[in-house]
Amino acid sequence: MSVLATEGLGIDFGGVRAVDEVSFSVREGEIFAIIGPNGAGKTTLFNMISGLYRAPRGKVSLAGQDVTNLPAHELAARGLSRTFQNLQIFFRMTALENVMVGRHLHENRNVFAHLLRLPSVVSQNRASRKRSAELLDLVGLSRMGTRPAGELPYGALKRLEIARALASEPKVLLLDEPAAGCNAVETAEVDAVIQKIAAQGVTVVLVEHDMRLVMKISNRIHVLDQGRTLAEGSAQEVRANPAVVAAYLGADASGEAADARH
Structure with missing residues (x-):
């Protein structure tokens, strides 16, 4: 097909x-x-x-x-998702947070729900963090999740971009x-x-x-x-x-x- x-x-x-x-x-x-x-x-x-x-x-x-x-x-x-020739990384965020950014299509983006930290938002954030950690593991970066992206070697950053692109499923x-x-x-x-x-x-x-x-x-x-x-x-x-x-x-x-x- x-x-x-x-x-x-x-x-x-x-x-x-x-x-x-x-x-x-x-x-x-x-x-x-x-x-x-x-x-x-x-x-x-x-x-x-x-x-x-x-x-x-x-x-x-x-x-x-x-x-x-x-x-x-x-x-x-x-x-449909993509990466680019030049790195598009948030260098001050952690590797895990970079991947979590790519989950936005699968999250409830209601401002009031987030301001009130409703249980649904807490559960959603937990699920996004779990899935993002799985994607880091897929690209071989599970041990670097808590490190700022700016500290990662170049090859790891290329794989981090792939993980973030995959976050949109x-x-x-x-x-x-x-x-x-x-x-x-x-x-x-x-x-x-x-x-x-x-x-x-x-x-x-x-x-x-x-x-x-x-x-x-x-x-x-x-x-x-x-x-x-x-x-x-x-x-x-x-x-x-x-x-x-x-x-x-x-x-x-x-x-x-x-x-x-x-």
Whole structure:
């Protein structure tokens, strides 16, 4: 079953066609990667899917419903969440509190109930704290929950962002460069987290430059070049596609991708 799909999605900036007629369909529980050279339109595509940019052309469907150009908060309520290339962390809050922020869609936000600290609010806060602690454990940060986020190493912060995105209980999780800036050990930790998430039934769509990570964990890969779809298929199919090798992977990266199988 398709949980996320785009049909002919496109957008221009100042006469430059940044994304041009991009269509794909992602199945439930799948790890679907979008790759391409710098400037290929990957993050722009994410921004249209997640409601940050209005799409002048095309359609976005979530769980079979047309959600084209819905605002980000409505998409989140329907089950779509995302992370960003640059860290969006509340550094003075604890790791646990950062994740709890992502629970707001599942909480009663009545001001008077909170001011009076009604029993329902106390119970709700307890449930949010418990679920947030579970998500920290999922991403391997259970021992860091009480620490200010600003004290966490970079790789841990990347996983903290993933935990917070999961706090909204999404059907589809968009990860924009989840391993960007990470060393080999940190990348392996992100790799493990993504596979755990997919194993729980959450569909993961990621933009990523680390070809070892992409080739290892992706069920299917969609390749963009200059805003247009160049290829789509399994890691093996993409790795063997001459057009992909010429446009993006190159001889060295193609060999690196092949090493990811071992």
